[in-house]
Amino acid sequence: xxxxxxxxxxxxxxxxxxxxxxxxxxxxxxxxxxxxxxxxxxxxxxxxxxxxxxxxxxxxxxxxxxxxxxxxxxxxxxxxxxxxxxxxxxxxxxxxxxxxxxxxxxxxxxxxxxxxxxxxxxxxxxxxxxxxxxxxxxxxxxxxxxxxxxxxxxxxxxxxxxxxxxxxxxxxxxxxxxxxxxxxxxxxxxxxxxxxxxxxxxxxxxxxxxxxxxxxxxxxxxxxxxxxxxxxxxxxxxxxxxxxxxxxxxxxxxxxxxxxxxxxxxxxxxxxxxxxxxxxxxxxxxxxxxxxxxxxxxxxxxxxxxxxxxxxxxxxxxxxxxxxxxxxxxxxxxxxxxxxxxxxxxxxxxxxxxxxxxxxxxxxxxxxxxxxxxxxxxxxxxxxxxxxxxxxxxxxxxxxxxxxxxxxxxxxxxxxxxxxxxxxxxxxxxxxxxxxxxxxxxxxxxxxxxxxxxxxxxxxxxxxxxxxxxxxxxxxxxxxxxxxxxxxxxxxxxxxxx
Numbered sequence: 001x002x003x004x005x006x007x008x009x010x011x012x013x014x015x016x017x018x019x020x021x022x023x024x025x026x027x028x029x030x031x032x033x034x035x036x037x038x039x040x041x042x043x044x045x046x047x048x049x050x051x052x053x054x055x056x057x058x059x060x061x062x063x064x065x066x067x068x069x070x071x072x073x074x075x076x077x078x079x080x081x082x083x084x085x086x087x088x089x090x091x092x093x094x095x096x097x098x099x100x101x102x103x104x105x106x107x108x109x110x111x112x113x114x115x116x117x118x119x120x121x122x123x124x125x126x127x128x129x130x131x132x133x134x135x136x137x138x139x140x141x142x143x144x145x146x147x148x149x150x151x152x153x154x155x156x157x158x159x160x161x162x163x164x165x166x167x168x169x170x171x172x173x174x175x176x177x178x179x180x181x182x183x184x185x186x187x188x189x190x191x192x193x194x195x196x197x198x199x200x201x202x203x204x205x206x207x208x209x210x211x212x213x214x215x216x217x218x219x220x221x222x223x224x225x226x227x228x229x230x231x232x233x234x235x236x237x238x239x240x241x242x243x244x245x246x247x248x249x250x251x252x253x254x255x256x257x258x259x260x261x262x263x264x265x266x267x268x269x270x271x272x273x274x275x276x277x278x279x280x281x282x283x284x285x286x287x288x289x290x291x292x293x294x295x296x297x298x299x300x301x302x303x304x305x306x307x308x309x310x311x312x313x314x315x316x317x318x319x320x321x322x323x324x325x326x327x328x329x330x331x332x333x334x335x336x337x338x339x340x341x342x343x344x345x346x347x348x349x350x351x352x353x354x355x356x357x358x359x360x361x362x363x364x365x366x367x368x369x370x371x372x373x374x375x376x377x378x379x380x381x382x383x384x385x386x387x388x389x390x391x392x393x394x395x396x397x398x399x400x401x402x403x404x405x406x407x408x409x410x411x412x413x414x415x416x417x418x419x420x421x422x423x424x425x426x427x428x429x430x431x432x433x434x435x436x437x438x439x440x441x442x443x444x445x446x447x448x449x450x451x452x453x454x455x456x457x458x459x460x461x462x463x464x465x466x467x468x469x470x471x472x473x474x475x476x477x478x479x480x481x482x483x484x485x486x487x488x489x490x491x492x493x494x495x496x497x498x
Contacts, residue, residue, distance in 0.1 A: 015029075016032070016065055018073075032085070034046075056079060059077060059078075061079075064076045072084060072086040110144060111235065112145050112391060114236060116322060116325055116326055120490065121391070121490070121491045122150055122390075127154045128153065130164065130168060136168055137371055137372075137374075141372050143338070143368050144368070146390070147233065147235070147338055150334060152333065160359075161218035161361050165362075180360050181358070182217070183356065186352070192293060196226075196351065196352045196356075200319075201316075201344035202346065203289055204362075205340070206289045207270040207272050208272060211289070211340065215340045215360065216336070216362070217336045217358050218334075219335070219357075220357040221357040222331060227329075227350030228329045230325050230326070230328075230345060230346040231338065231346075232320070233342065236324070237318050238288065238315075240324075241311075247307075247311075248310070251307060252311050252312065253276070256273040257275065257295060257298050258271070258298060259273065261294055276289055286341070292316070339365065398490055401448035403417065404448045406418075409474055410444075416444050419444070435493055435495035444483070445483045445486060446478070446486060447482075451486035452482060454489050455481075463479070464477040484497050
């Protein structure tokens with residue numbers, strides 16, 4: 001590896017030029033000095049003042065530099081000091097690991113957006129796995145990538161949500177306490193959650209600063225009818241709005257909206273303001289803050305006020321459209337966990353007095369983000385991979401199923417895989433949509449063993465194998481229905497499934 005790293009020039013246009021695997025990298029002397037590993041502790045704490053370096057220009061003027069087989073890159077500065085950057089340090093920084101310029105940029109790059117089809121792909125993890133560091137890393141990676149996960153097999157005991165919260169982070173105590181109960185109190189309830197009414201998509205506690213980053217809901221008892229929990233990827237809907245109506249998107253991203261919570265009996269008055277859609281410096285969506293019940297009335301000029309609330313109403317409508325909503329019927333022992341800055345949640349109406357009992361709590365997102373960032377860093381520097389990409393898993397399973405079509409004779413001298421590829425190629429040549437091309441490619445996938453396994457797991461009888469006496473072509477009875485069941489389970493769009 002060291003032979004692949006070469007110092008090309010000591011100083012060119014105020015930059016050091018280093019070549020790694022034939023690619024030139026340019027190191028700024030100022031950044032090198034500020035990142036001097038000899039003057040930074042093992043936990044990343046700088047032992048000098050940045051301002052002292054800036055005030056003394058000689059501190060980051062290079063006098064000489066050289067690559068040493070034993071030491072790495074040695075740099076001597078005009079102030080008389082020297083710094084050494086090991087080969088490992090150089091490789092980490094040149095390849096984008098080590099100390100990053102923007103940890104949030106890394107998280108944005110790893111974000112996967114989703115809609116209603118994601119229901120069959122929701123990441124799951126078993127509760128006992130959270131006792132291991134790998135299990136915690138997997139959960140954190142799911143939350144970092146998708147914003148949501150389900151934890152199965154949590155004991156159906158009151159207070160377990162707090163135990164889980166403290167196992168993966170630190171439960172945040174609020175005026176509600178360490179945990180809160182979501183039960184139907186009828187007219188005695190002090191908020192909508194304590195009724196059996198339908199609740200539209202929202203984020204929690206927008207009136208807090210800082211707001212709770214991660215929310216957990218643990219099902220102790222489900223309703224006899226109704227009561228499904230509803231989830232919406234707020235980031236995905238925000239991007240839909242940006243494409244559909246840029247002016248509406250801009251209004252919701254530009255103006256901080258006031259939120260408030262009052263409880264006179266306890267002397268509580270919480271106020272905060274944040275845009276419905278918060279962006280970073282590069283225009284990436286980094287937070288959704290939307291709650292109709294706690295929203296104050298924003299103060300805008302007459303020309304903007306109505307336009308703003310029309311944008312609000314449109315975003316609200318889009319967030320609750322069935323195509324954007326994942327419906328989850330939590331069973332006793334299920335715990336849903338999601339990023340309150342991204343994933344909006346709601347609830348279907350349920351039967352009054354049916355005994356539905358959910359307990360919830362909040363944790364801050366720093367523990368989750370820290371573990372996800374660390375897992376990502378370890379993954380890039382080694383073969384270890386605590387991350388799981390459910391989209392990739394679904395794609396690989398679909399491709400494995402498609403590959404088995406080569407084992408089935410279609411007749412006319414071709415197998416089913418060749419036939420599928422021909423059908424997809426014709427659809428593409430005809431200018432059909434991506435969905436139509438995929439549907440053409442996968443239209444016989446119901447014959448695959450992977451598809452039949454999903455069909456039978458859904459409670460259906462094993463299909464009968466059919467062989468044509470005329471050309472010896474083979475296939476399974478009801479393979480079209482089997483294919484629909486299989487593709488739907490992988491989250492394919494309805495246009496592909498049907």
